[in-house]
Amino acid sequence: MAIVCVGSIALDTVKTPFGKVREKLGGSATYFSVAASFFAPVSVVAVIGSDLKDAKLAPLKARGIDLRGIERRKGKTFRWSGEYSYDLNVRETIETHLNVFEEFDPVIREELRGFPFVFLGNIDPDLQHRILDQMISPRLVVTDTMNYWISGKRDSLIKLLSRVDILVINDAEARELSGEYNLLASARWIIDRGPQTVIIKKGEHGALMFRGRSFFSAPGFPLDAVFDPTGAGDSFAGGFVGYLAKTEDLSEDNLRRAVIYGSTLASFTVEEFGVDKLLELATDDIEARVRNFRELTHFDL
Amino acid sequence: MAIVCVGSIALDTVKTPFGKVREKLGGSATYFSVAASFFAPVSVVAVIGSDLKDAKLAPLKARGIDLRGIERRKGKTFRWSGEYSYDLNVRETIETHLNVFEEFDPVIREELRGFPFVFLGNIDPDLQHRILDQMISPRLVVTDTMNYWISGKRDSLIKLLSRVDILVINDAEARELSGEYNLLASARWIIDRGPQTVIIKKGEHGALMFRGRSFFSAPGFPLDAVFDPTGAGDSFAGGFVGYLAKTEDLSEDNLRRAVIYGSTLASFTVEEFGVDKLLELATDDIEARVRNFRELTHFDL
Numbered sequence: 001m002a003i004v005c006v007g008s009i010a011l012d013t014v015k016t017p018f019g020k021v022r023e024k025l026g027g028s029a030t031y032f033s034v035a036a037s038f039f040a041p042v043s044v045v046a047v048i049g050s051d052l053k054d055a056k057l058a059p060l061k062a063r064g065i066d067l068r069g070i071e072r073r074k075g076k077t078f079r080w081s082g083e084y085s086y087d088l089n090v091r092e093t094i095e096t097h098l099n100v101f102e103e104f105d106p107v108i109r110e111e112l113r114g115f116p117f118v119f120l121g122n123i124d125p126d127l128q129h130r131i132l133d134q135m136i137s138p139r140l141v142v143t144d145t146m147n148y149w150i151s152g153k154r155d156s157l158i159k160l161l162s163r164v165d166i167l168v169i170n171d172a173e174a175r176e177l178s179g180e181y182n183l184l185a186s187a188r189w190i191i192d193r194g195p196q197t198v199i200i201k202k203g204e205h206g207a208l209m210f211r212g213r214s215f216f217s218a219p220g221f222p223l224d225a226v227f228d229p230t231g232a233g234d235s236f237a238g239g240f241v242g243y244l245a246k247t248e249d250l251s252e253d254n255l256r257r258a259v260i261y262g263s264t265l266a267s268f269t270v271e272e273f274g275v276d277k278l279l280e281l282a283t284d285d286i287e288a289r290v291r292n293f294r295e296l297t298h299f300d301l
Numbered sequence: 302m303a304i305v306c307v308g309s310i311a312l313d314t315v316k317t318p319f320g321k322v323r324e325k326l327g328g329s330a331t332y333f334s335v336a337a338s339f340f341a342p343v344s345v346v347a348v349i350g351s352d353l354k355d356a357k358l359a360p361l362k363a364r365g366i367d368l369r370g371i372e373r374r375k376g377k378t379f380r381w382s383g384e385y386s387y388d389l390n391v392r393e394t395i396e397t398h399l400n401v402f403e404e405f406d407p408v409i410r411e412e413l414r415g416f417p418f419v420f421l422g423n424i425d426p427d428l429q430h431r432i433l434d435q436m437i438s439p440r441l442v443v444t445d446t447m448n449y450w451i452s453g454k455r456d457s458l459i460k461l462l463s464r465v466d467i468l469v470i471n472d473a474e475a476r477e478l479s480g481e482y483n484l485l486a487s488a489r490w491i492i493d494r495g496p497q498t499v500i501i502k503k504g505e506h507g508a509l510m511f512r513g514r515s516f517f518s519a520p521g522f523p524l525d526a527v528f529d530p531t532g533a534g535d536s537f538a539g540g541f542v543g544y545l546a547k548t549e550d551l552s553e554d555n556l557r558r559a560v561i562y563g564s565t566l567a568s569f570t571v572e573e574f575g576v577d578k579l580l581e582l583a584t585d586d587i588e589a590r591v592r593n594f595r596e597l598t599h600f601d602l
Contacts, residue, residue: 217523226483
């Protein structure tokens with residue numbers, strides 16, 4: 001089944017203890033769509049400036065991602081720069097220039113409105129509402145958010161929760177949103193406001209999925225080298241939603257598998273800058289790491 | 302099979318965001334022995350001062366723990382006080398008074414020297430060497446350590462590694478010992494110096510076990526309330542070694558189960574101050590939580 005992904009396309013300048021890149025293609029829509037494209041058709045809705053060369057998007061096109069929903073506006077593309085210390089869970093934003101992204105307010109074209117799977121990347125909750133207004137009874141709505149909206153657009157975000165099936169959020173954000181330090185309490189607070197399922201991402205420590213009274217823990221994959229954590233969360237969401245769209249099965253068992261597929265895509269993303277590692281993956285690589293995840297966590301009683 | 306545990310008995314004064322206790326029975330030997338006593342016979346080798354009343358140790362005696370190896374010396378019992386902030390992974394030591402523990406240098410009594418399972422709690426590595434010198438070909442030696450010895454007795458500690466089967470250590474200590482930030486690299490560094498198996502404890506994020514090229518990840522158990530993390534690591538070790546001593550099986554599969562039993566005992570410990578929660582457990586409670594751990598991590602491919 002097909003996925004609509006609404007999010008950002010950015011040019012990222014990133015410094016980590018292991019290297020530096022300038023104006024690398026990034027943004028939530030980029031990471032999500034590349035990760036999801038291994039599993040299902042993806043249409044991207046985003047905005048870029050007149051400065052972003054077509055060649056930059058060629059790798060996405062080559063993966064069969066539908067880019068017709070990317071609006072090109074006069075002006076500059078969204079730019080972000082950040083730096084990670086040795087503890088790669090902590091990052092410092094050096095600069096954020098929203099540029100054309102500041103006025104992003106997309107009209108979803110007719111043929112995408114009936115798409116069954118919707119992913120709303122980390123954008124203004126007001127915008128997330130307006131996008132959902134345009135969709136015709138999607139089967140699954142998954143959203144992300146960030147601290148900026150939790151503090152700045154809290155009411156809109158909380159209203160959004162009642163329209164969302166699955167919220168994907170990191171641990172610090174879950175705590176900030178709920179006002180609860182305990183992650184179990186945070187998850188319950190969120191679930192009480194609408195989403196049937198909450199996934200709390202914990203960086204190198206993996207992810208927790210909460211559904212009603214059940215919870216599932218997926219570890220971070222132990223890697224020899226974590227090169228650049230940028231995009232790990234959106235790659236997780238891409239693998240997760242992509243796998244669900246491919247399998248068309250929203251049972252608890254399949255959601256668990258989807259979390260592992262999401263974790264797998266995230267674990268590849270952080271091994272290189274940008275989506276470089278994802279672009280060189282074959283389906284076999286993904287399946288092999290999914291089996292490694294099982295080996296990593298499996299025990300018999 | 303029987304276990305000898307050499308470690309500290311302390312009176313802990315602990316403040317957490319959820320409450321405070323004064324001079325609560327603690328120390329590595331206390332947490333370890335209570336946790337292990339659910340699985341196998343445990344003999345404790347430790348030292349206490351003339352101020353520690355027998356009644357304080359009565360709960361351990363009631364659990365069948367052999368306390369004859371506890372030497373009572375003139376002077377005061379080891380006292381530690383610490384405080385935890387909301388992020389319970391971070392603790393601040395307020396005071397440490399080693400008192401009689403400072404001159405702890407035990408002679409292991411004859412009948413314990415042939416015991417097959419040996420746990421050396423976090424004590425001076427020189428002392429850990431002298432204890433191993435007294436043991437007669439133990440089947441399994443498991444040790445803990447801490448940052449104080451990593452910086453202060455580095456050479457002795459590194460020599461000790463070649464005499465140890467399993468090192469249990471927390472993530473910050475593994476990084477400090479190895480000089481490697483990456484946990485996989487840290488574990489390899491340690492394994493290259495002797496232990497066949499390294500378990501890296503990550504507090505609320507669970508534990509990783511490394512053996513040769515294989516690794517196993519156990520999550521932290523999501524709890525409604527973490528009351529006091531003191532003793533979680535030693536309770537982990539107690540459940541882990543206890544389960545191995547009970548089952549007498551050192552295969553990879555069984556070591557994985559033992560990590561889950563260790564994680565289970567640790568998860569109970571943090572629900573109350575001291576060993577209070579452990580003392581009220583029945584075997585059924587432990588088995589139920591072990592099954593919950595399986596439910597928490599299980600997925601089918």
